[in-house]
Every structure is written in structure tokens, then in C-alpha cells.
Amino acid sequence: MKKIHILGIVVIAVAIGVIFTSLQSSSTYSDFAEAAANPDTEYHVVGKLNKTVPVQYDPKINADECSFMMFDNKGIEKRVVLHKSVPQDFQKSEQIVLIGKMQGDEFHANEILMKCPSKYNDGKPQV
Amino acid sequence: MKNINYIGEHLLIGNIGHAFIVLSLVAALVSVVSYYFYSKEQLTSDWKKIANYSFTIHSISVIGIAATLFFMLFNHYYEYSYVWQHSNNEMPLEYIMSCFWEGQEGSFLLWSFWNVVLGNILRKTIDAKWEAPTMAIFALVQVFLASMLLGIYFGDYKLGSNPFILLRENPQFADMPFVQMENYLEKLDGRGLNPLLMNYWMTIHPPTLFLGFSSTLIPFVYAIAGLWKRDFTTWQKPALTWTFFSIMILGTGILMGGAWAYEALSFGGFWAWDPVENSSLVPWLVMVGAGHVMIINKNKGGSLFMTHLLAIASFLLVLYSTFLTRSGILGKNSVHAFTDLGMQGQLVIYVLTFILICVILLIHDKLIRISYIIVSLLMLFFGITFGHKVALLLGWMLISLVLTIYSYMKFFPKEEEEESLYSREFWMFVGSLVFLLSALVITYFTSIPVMNKLFQGWLYESEKAGIKVADYNMWQTPFAIIALLLVAITQYFKYKKTDPKQFLKHITLSGILAVVFGASAVIPLYFLKDYSSSSTTEKWNLISYALLFISALFAVFCNLGYWMRILKGNVRHAGASIAHIGFALILLGALVSTSKKQTISQNTSQKNVASLGDNFSAKKSLVLTKGDTLPMGNYLVTYTGKERKGIDVFFHMDYFKKDKDGKLVKAFHLSPMVQDNPRMGQASNPDTKHFIGSDIYTHITYADLSDNKEVKADAYKEPTNFVGHMRDTIFADNAIILIDSITTNLTEEQYSQNDSLLVVTAVLKATDINGNIYRAAPKYILKNNMVLPDEFELNELGLKFIFWKINPNEGSIEIQMSEKVNNTKEFVVLEAYMFPFINVLWLGCLVMIIGTIIAIIERRRVNKLKAQ
Numbered sequence: 001m002k003k004i005h006i007l008g009i010v011v012i013a014v015a016i017g018v019i020f021t022s023l024q025s026s027s028t029y030s031d032f033a034e035a036a037a038n039p040d041t042e043y044h045v046v047g048k049l050n051k052t053v054p055v056q057y058d059p060k061i062n063a064d065e066c067s068f069m070m071f072d073n074k075g076i077e078k079r080v081v082l083h084k085s086v087p088q089d090f091q092k093s094e095q096i097v098l099i100g101k102m103q104g105d106e107f108h109a110n111e112i113l114m115k116c117p118s119k120y121n122d123g124k125p126q127v
Numbered sequence: 128m129k130n131i132n133y134i135g136e137h138l139l140i141g142n143i144g145h146a147f148i149v150l151s152l153v154a155a156l157v158s159v160v161s162y163y164f165y166s167k168e169q170l171t172s173d174w175k176k177i178a179n180y181s182f183t184i185h186s187i188s189v190i191g192i193a194a195t196l197f198f199m200l201f202n203h204y205y206e207y208s209y210v211w212q213h214s215n216n217e218m219p220l221e222y223i224m225s226c227f228w229e230g231q232e233g234s235f236l237l238w239s240f241w242n243v244v245l246g247n248i249l250r251k252t253i254d255a256k257w258e259a260p261t262m263a264i265f266a267l268v269q270v271f272l273a274s275m276l277l278g279i280y281f282g283d284y285k286l287g288s289n290p291f292i293l294l295r296e297n298p299q300f301a302d303m304p305f306v307q308m309e310n311y312l313e314k315l316d317g318r319g320l321n322p323l324l325m326n327y328w329m330t331i332h333p334p335t336l337f338l339g340f341s342s343t344l345i346p347f348v349y350a351i352a353g354l355w356k357r358d359f360t361t362w363q364k365p366a367l368t369w370t371f372f373s374i375m376i377l378g379t380g381i382l383m384g385g386a387w388a389y390e391a392l393s394f395g396g397f398w399a400w401d402p403v404e405n406s407s408l409v410p411w412l413v414m415v416g417a418g419h420v421m422i423i424n425k426n427k428g429g430s431l432f433m434t435h436l437l438a439i440a441s442f443l444l445v446l447y448s449t450f451l452t453r454s455g456i457l458g459k460n461s462v463h464a465f466t467d468l469g470m471q472g473q474l475v476i477y478v479l480t481f482i483l484i485c486v487i488l489l490i491h492d493k494l495i496r497i498s499y500i501i502v503s504l505l506m507l508f509f510g511i512t513f514g515h516k517v518a519l520l521l522g523w524m525l526i527s528l529v530l531t532i533y534s535y536m537k538f539f540p541k542e543e544e545e546e547s548l549y550s551r552e553f554w555m556f557v558g559s560l561v562f563l564l565s566a567l568v569i570t571y572f573t574s575i576p577v578m579n580k581l582f583q584g585w586l587y588e589s590e591k592a593g594i595k596v597a598d599y600n601m602w603q604t605p606f607a608i609i610a611l612l613l614v615a616i617t618q619y620f621k622y623k624k625t626d627p628k629q630f631l632k633h634i635t636l637s638g639i640l641a642v643v644f645g646a647s648a649v650i651p652l653y654f655l656k657d658y659s660s661s662s663t664t665e666k667w668n669l670i671s672y673a674l675l676f677i678s679a680l681f682a683v684f685c686n687l688g689y690w691m692r693i694l695k696g697n698v699r700h701a702g703a704s705i706a707h708i709g710f711a712l713i714l715l716g717a718l719v720s721t722s723k724k725q726t727i728s729q730n731t732s733q734k735n736v737a738s739l740g741d742n743f744s745a746k747k748s749l750v751l752t753k754g755d756t757l758p759m760g761n762y763l764v765t766y767t768g769k770e771r772k773g774i775d776v777f778f779h780m781d782y783f784k785k786d787k788d789g790k791l792v793k794a795f796h797l798s799p800m801v802q803d804n805p806r807m808g809q810a811s812n813p814d815t816k817h818f819i820g821s822d823i824y825t826h827i828t829y830a831d832l833s834d835n836k837e838v839k840a841d842a843y844k845e846p847t848n849f850v851g852h853m854r855d856t857i858f859a860d861n862a863i864i865l866i867d868s869i870t871t872n873l874t875e876e877q878y879s880q881n882d883s884l885l886v887v888t889a890v891l892k893a894t895d896i897n898g899n900i901y902r903a904a905p906k907y908i909l910k911n912n913m914v915l916p917d918e919f920e921l922n923e924l925g926l927k928f929i930f931w932k933i934n935p936n937e938g939s940i941e942i943q944m945s946e947k948v949n950n951t952k953e954f955v956v957l958e959a960y961m962f963p964f965i966n967v968l969w970l971g972c973l974v975m976i977i978g979t980i981i982a983i984i985e986r987r988r989v990n991k992l993k994a995q
């Protein structure tokens with residue numbers, strides 16, 4: 001066997017390792033119902049902020065916690081506790097992705113990604 | 128529909144722009160054809176002339192398109208959609224350039240512009256033998272890029288997106304009232320630039336990065352020309368300089384992106400493994416691999432397949448990353464991918480076309496070649512008419528892969544003898560393979576949204592989310608360690624055969640130094656405090672950090688040793704050693720500044736959320752009230768106030784240090800900023816104090832941006848009502864108030880006898896932030912069954928109380944409290960980090976770029992000498 005073949009085998013082994021672990025470990029986009037069924041698993045929940053209910057944020061009590069109501073993609077509404085300060089332009093968000101776990105009836109998120117159309121292509125010509 | 132004579136539009140310039148676009152496309156097409164025939168018949172000078180002229184015309188047109196667009200932006204011609212979308216009247220001149228490449232069309236144009244510049248340099252300097260085949264491929268790429276700007280509809284299908292369409296013709300705004308107004312231009316202002324991009328990095332980062340993308344094209348066209356003409360070796364020498372030029376420029380572009388993210392965006396670091404960042408890093412990694420196998424080929428021959436594969440893959444990965452970032456497919460995964468302009472299909476077709484061309488050229492059997500082309504076209508036709516695109520695409524990829532392997536086995540020249548384990552070429556080859564593998568792993572992770580499109584609902588059910596930063600780091604650390612070890616030792620091998628004893632002798636000293644210095648740095652950094660208390664994964668991470676640290680030092684010492692002892696300190700020949708030192712320093716700086724990044728803003732809240740898991744325990748937001756001084760890391764920080772300059776609101780922070788006598792001495796001042804853009808929302812810009820050893824980075828996460836000057840600070844705010852019992856507390860902004868006791872002037876008996884006057888006094892104990900206690904005694908006065916209003920003002924605290932109700936059944940009382948406006952002090956919420964030794968990273972960048980430039984200059988000099 002040539003050395004180049006050994007290298008080839010190593011490459012293939014790494015490739016399989018990567019595919020296998022990423023399939024195992026990567027979390028999936030989901031909704032509140034699935035997150036509630038597996039409270040120990042971390043999920044990415046996609047949804048929309050309920051803008052009619054005010055976002056609660058009192059930095060004097062805890063600057064790393066805010067809470068709000070969100071509809072997931074199936075239309076289920078749950079209270080979300082985000083363990084971060086309130087994101088900028090939160091009220092303008094069009095879609096949010098939360099990363100976290102369900103605890104009882106609340107979703108606890110440690111990470112948030114927002115799509116704000118306003119920053120990129122909102123706005124119409126006003127005369 | 129009636130005709131409207133719009134006032135003040137400049138339609139001529141748009142038509143000129145359109146004409147340039149069409150001309151650039153046609154000229155590029157003519158160029159492809161004529162270079163093709165010129166390459167077939169070297170003697171026919173007619174084709175050569177046509178090819179040259181058409182490429183010149185194409186070049187002029189591309190520059191013409193750019194000039195037209197720039198002219199429109201400069202003159203604020205808002206009748207054009209692109210100008211309206213990306214600029215406005217307030218825009219300072221230096222950002223006009225940024226507007227140019229903010230949009231997709233503009234950035235394609237920038238790319239095309241750099242291609243034209245490089246293409247003209249290439250065709251003037253290239254060997255006559257390679258001119259026609261390389262330029263034919265080059266022109267083909269230009270055809271594709273030019274078509275990106277076309278914006279022509281074929282039925283429902285839109286080819287490209289035109290930067291010169293009029294605002295009123297933009298389908299997005301078709302039903303807006305301004306379309307019906309003759310004079311809509313009189314008051315129209317543009318939408319303006321994204322506030323995150325109003326930054327000098329935006330003026331230098333994209334042009335550099337796109338020059339980098341363009342530069343990957345040259346090794347690509349050489350490699351394709353090599354396959355085409357079945358001359359696998361002679362192209363490599365001229366291409367080598369271009370390859371290292373590409374490594375240098377693309378590397379600079381990526382690092383500028385990192386610097387931008389660190390300095391001006393609130394990522395909290397210089398690298399976040401965002402898909403957009405990854406998609407520029409991947410071609411660079413592959414290009415570095417390509418450069419190194421080409422060096423092997425130049426010095427010793429061989430590695431032919433690998434040179435072709437890597438040189439081609441680098442550009443294809445640029446195309447693929449263009450697809451990822453421009454097609455909108457990253458939607459959920461990246462904050463700064465472009466939005467979809469409906470060019471997804473077009474971009475896929477381009478990537479596939481170039482793969483098709485590569486495979487066709489690789490097959491050296493006419494029958495197989497023709498069958499492959501026919502099958503591919505049939506599959507394309509079938510896909511367009513009947514669907515099943517995913518299955519067809521996967522099938523086609525499989526066929527192409529099989530044919531590539533078959534052609535490699537059957538038609539590709541291979542070396543007879545095996546490389547020695549003690550040869551430089553073997554380890555350089557392994558190094559290139561490590562770079563390629565690292566690039567493939569990143570590509571795979573970044574492509575998860577693409578795989579969701581392809582496989583979801585077939586191989587798996589629920590949509591997969593992106594890979595986390597920690598996983599990227601975990602996967603890339605071993606690659607980095609191996610790469611660094613190879614960077615350290617490979618120079619000490621000679622080509623073909625090396626004396627093992629000699630080799631060991633050379634690297635021993637560097638090895639010992641690296642272990643001694645490394646261990647003495649790594650043990651306090653990673654093992655003294657953190658190790659014993661951390662989880663198993665965390666322990667592995669710490670071990671891998673330590674290994675990375677030591678390997679980086681080893682690489683630095685080895686290359687320094689090679690430069691000093693073997694090259695005797697000669698700079699001219701030391702390009703590679705210097706660049707390698709830079710590479711090792713980059714990784715060292717990245718490692719220390721990231722793994723030892725310290726959150727110095729501490730949340731003082733008592734709430735414990737650690738039970739939710741590791742990810743939840745990070746408390747990093749600090750509330751800083753105006754005038755207060757709070758400890759932060761080794762400093763004490765005071766927020767002194769905010770200041771508005773236009774739409775930028777600056778928050779002034781003074782940092783103090785204690786001197787020997789315990790007195791506070793001002794150390795420095797930071798002004799993190801929040802841009803308050805009325806049309807585009809808020810954007811936070813951090814401010815960083817740079818020291819040689821570390822950086823102090825501060826950014827505002829929450830603040831009130833309004834100026835409340837109009838309200839009188841002395842006035843009282845609206846009262847709030849409290850229902851409470853004895854010993855209950857009331858929270859004011861500046862004090863905690865306890866209902867201490869309640870006294871009356873009458874006994875219950877006296878009151879029941881219906882005496883005329885009842886006075887109940889609530890004794891309140893107010894404790895302010897400094898622990899001072901004040902007393903307030905609001906009175907509830909009842910006379911002849913009427914409550915008399917009575918106010919108690921506590922002037923020291925700016926509080927007012929009215930005790931107005933008693934609920935005898937519940938045993939509770941009700942008190943209204945009013946607070947003065949200036950009791951509520953302004954505050955900000957901020958995050959602050961300390962990045963240790965981040966300057967090692969930037970120094971490494973500089974050193975690597977300088978090293979690469981030295982190597983390029985030296986290679987050109989040697990090539991010239993040989994030519995004479």
C-alpha cells in the first residue's frame with residue numbers, strides 16, 4: 001500500500017466523522033410543542049414576536065433577562081424568557097429565531113437571531 | 128394608461144448604461160468565440176485581432192457601466208432605483224463609493240471591474256502559448272458576470288438584475304402613488320445606506336475582498352487551459368506568482384473583514400464563523416493548498432492532479448459562496464447575507480456549467496465525452512420541463528464524480544516512484560491536504576441550509592439548524608495544530624531525500640524552546656484555575672488550546688531558526704519563513720484573545736439561571752446609572768452622559784484606576800455609539816481602548832436615545848398608587864420605602880362614637896442607595912366623613928406621598944407616591960470585554976502579508992533572471 005492511499009483513507013475517515021457528528025449533534029428548527037416534549041434538548045424555534053403585548057425588560061432587576069410573547073410557526077403562542085438584554089429594534093423584527101429549551105410553559109432562550117427587513121430593503125419612496 | 132411627462136428625469140444616462148451592459152455582454156461573447164478559434168489555430172491572426180478588440184471593447188464597457196453608475200450616485204439621480212435604494216442627500220462623499228457596492232448589482236459590477244483589470248494585465252504579460260486558452264475561459268466568466276446585470280425577462284424568468292432600472296419601473300413600487308405624479312422627483316430623497324455600513328471599513332474592505340475573489344480566477348483559467356491543451360506542467364510556473372498574489376490579497380480582504388467586525392460591528396469578536404465570513408475563508412484555504420502543491424510541482428514535478436484540482440476548486444468555491452450569500456438560501460442562518468434577487472437558478476447554473484467544463488476537459492475519450500455532454504443536456508432539459516430537480520442534480524453530480532475518478536485513473540499522468548517520508552514534497556502535500564480538508568469541513572457546515580433544500584423530507588424530517596461557533600472551533604483546532612506542526616518542520620526537509628539525523632538536529636532546539644515557553648505560558652493560562660472545575664468537553668478544549676499554543680510557538684521558532692541559521696538572516700529568500708511566522712502568530716493571537724476573552728462587565732443580579740445549562744450562565748450586561756461608579760475588571764467605570772451628533776448618539780464613559788494610595792485616577796475615556804437612524808433603526812458601534820497587551824472593548828446594548836431636555840427636571844411625575852399592609856415595601860427609583868407603623872389619634876372606640884376628626888398617620892421609613900434613612904408621615908384625615916387631601920413632601924428624596932384610603936376589611940391602606948423626574952437617573956446597559964494579546968493577531972496578519980509580498984517579489988526576480 002502506498003502512502004498516498006493511507007492519506008486517502010484518513011481523508012475519507014475524517015469526512016465520515018464530520019458527517020456523522022454533525023448529523024448527530026446539530027439541532028433542528030422546531031416549534032414550541034416539540035420543545036415542550038423534550039425539555040432537555042436545545043431547539044431553534046422560529047416565529048414572530050407578538051407586538052401587541054409589551055416586551056418586559058427591567059435592567060435594574062436583571063439586565064440579562066427580558067421576556068415577551070412569541071408565536072411559533074404553527075401559531076402557538078408562548079412566553080419567552082430571553083437571557084440577554086433586549087435586542088435593538090426588536091419591535092421591528094419580522095422573524096425571530098430563538099435557541100433554547102422549554103421549561104414548563106416558558107421557553108428559555110440564550111441566543112436570538114432576528115430578521116429586520118427595515119435594515120435592508122424596507123422603506124418605500126415617499127414624496 | 129395615460130402618458131405622464133415626468134419632470135426632471137435624466138433618461139439619457141440610463142440608456143447609456145443599458146447600452147454598456149449589452150455591449151459588455153456581446154463583446155465578451157465574441158471574445159469567447161474568437162479566443163476559442165484563435166487557440167485552435169495559432170497561426171490565424173484574424174481571430175487574434177478580433178479576440179483582442181472584443182476583449183478591449185468589453186473592458187471599456189465594464190468601466191463604462193461602473194462610471195455611469197458612479198455618476199448617477201454622485202449626482203443623486205433618484206429616478207434610478209439603485210441610486211434611490213442605496214444613497215441619500217445627507218450622504219458624505221466618501222460613502223458614495225460604499226453605496227456603489229452595497230447592493231448586489233454593484234458588487235457584481237465591482238467583481239467584474241477587477242476581473243477586467245486583472246484580465247488585461249494577464250493578456251499583456253502572458254506567454255503567447257497560453258494567451259488564447261486562458262483568455263477564452265476568462266471571457267466566458269465575464270459573459271456570466273455581464274449577464275448578472277442584464278435584467279431581461281424570458282417569460283417569467285428574469286436573467287440578471289439591472290442597476291439602471293427606473294424607480295417608477297421597479298415592480299416593487301408599481302402601485303405607489305408617486306408613479307402617477309409628474310413632479311415626484313422634486314421632493315424625493317433616497318433611502319440611504321445601511322447604518323452598519325457607514326464606516327470607513329466599508330470603503331476599503333469590499334474592494335480588497337473582491338480583488339481577492341477576482342484573483343482566484345487566474346490560477347483557475349491557467350489550470351483549465353492546462354487540462355484543455357493537455358499540458359499539465361508549463362502553466363504552473365507563471366501561475367504560481369498569481370496564486371501567491373491571490374493568497375495575499377484574498378487574505379488581506381478576509382482579515383479586513385475581521386477587523387471591521389471587531390472594530391465597528393457589535394459581534395463581540397473578530398470572527399463569528401458566519402456563513403458569509405466562511406465563504407471567503409474557504410477559497411483562501413484552498414488557494415493556500417494550491418500554491419503549495421504548485422511549489423512542489425515546480426521544484427520536483429508531480430502532484431499534477433492536486434494542482435489542477437485545487438486551482439480549479441478555489442474559484443469554484445468562490446462561485447459557490449456567491450451562490451450561498453446571494454441566493455437568500457442562508458436566510459435564517461446569517462445576519463448579513465444579501466436578500467434574494469431571484470438569481471438563485473442562474474447562480475446554480477453557473478457553478479454547474481464550470482464543473483461541466485472541467486469534467487469535459489478531463490475526459491480524454493471522444494465517445495465518453497460526447498455521451499457525457501448529451502446526458503448532461505438531456506438531464507437539464509428534463510429538469511426544466513418535468514421537475515425532479517434534486518434527484519437529477521444529485522445524479523448528475525454522481526456521474527460527474529465517477530467520470531472524474533475514471534479519467535484520473537485512465538488519462539492522467541501519474542508518478543511512478545513514491546515520495547520518501549523524509550522529503551519536503553511529501554509533507555507539503557500532506558499540508559495542502561490538511562488545508563483542503565479544513566476547507567471542506569467548513570463548506571459542509573456552511574452548506575446545511577443547502578442540504579435542507581436537497582434532503583429534507585427524504586433523508587431526514589426536521590429542518591437542520593446551523594452549526595454553532597463552538598463546534599466550528601472544535602473541528603478546526605486539530606487542523607490548525609497539524610497545519611502549524613507542518614509549517615514548523617517542512618522547511619527542514621529537502622526535496623526528494625533528507626538525512627533524518629540532520630533534520631532532527633535542526634528542529635530539536637526549536638522544539639525544546641516551544642515546549643518550555645509554551646508550557647510556562649499554557650499552564651497558568653489554561654490549567655491552574657479553569658481545568659479542574661470544568662466539564663469533560665471543556666477539558667478537551669483546554670488541552671487542545673494548549674497543544675495549539677505550543678504548536679504555534681514551535682512554528683514561530685522553527686521558521687525564525689530557518690531564517691536566521693539556514694538563510695543566514697537574508698530577507699530576500701525568507702518570504703516563506705516570514706509568511707509562516709505570520710500565519711503562526713495569527714493563530715496564536717486568535718487562540719489567546721478568544722479563549723481568554725474576559726467579560727469584565729458583570730451583572731450584579733442575584734438571579735441564578737445556571738440550572739438551565741452552561742449556555743445560560745453568562746451574565747454580561749452591566750447597568751450603569753449616570754454619575755455612578757462601578758467596578759469593571761481592573762477598572763472603575765463612570766457613565767458621564769450622552770451626546771447627540773446628528774443621528775449618532777455617543778455615550779461617554781470614564782475609566783478609572785486606583786493608584787497606590789487608593790485614589791481614583793482617570794485611565795482613559797471611551798465613547799461607544801448608537802446610531803439612531805430614523806429610516807433604518809438602531810445600530811450599536813463599540814469603542815475599544817487598545818493597549819499593547821490587551822484591548823478593552825465596550826458596547827452599548829440598551830439605552831434611551833431620546834433627549835429629555837423639554838421636561839423640567841424638578842417636576843413630579845404622574846403618581847402611582849400602592850396598596851399595602853404594615854411592613855410592606857414600596858420601590859421608588861432612588862429609595863426603598865417601608866411602611867413602618869400606622870398610628871391614629873383616636874382609638875377604635877372613640878372613632879365608632881363618630882367623633883368629627885380622625886387622623887391616621889402612616890410612618891414610612893425610606894432608605895436611599897447610600898443607606899441614609901428618612902422618615903415620612905403622610906396623614907389620612909377624615910373630617911365629618913370627608914377625606915381631606917393632605918400631601919407629605921419628602922424633599923431630601925424628591926418624593927411626595929398621599930395617604931388617601933383605608934380598607935378596613937382587608938386591613939390594607941392605599942398610598943399614592945409621586946417621584947421627581949430627575950430621580951430617575953439616566954442609565955445604559957453595556958457589555959465590556961477584555962481581549963488579551965489580540966495585537967499578536969494583527970501583527971501576524973501584517974507579517975504574513977509582508978512575507979507573501981517578499982516571496983512574490985523574489986519569485987518574479989528569479990523568473991526574470993532565468994528568462995534572460
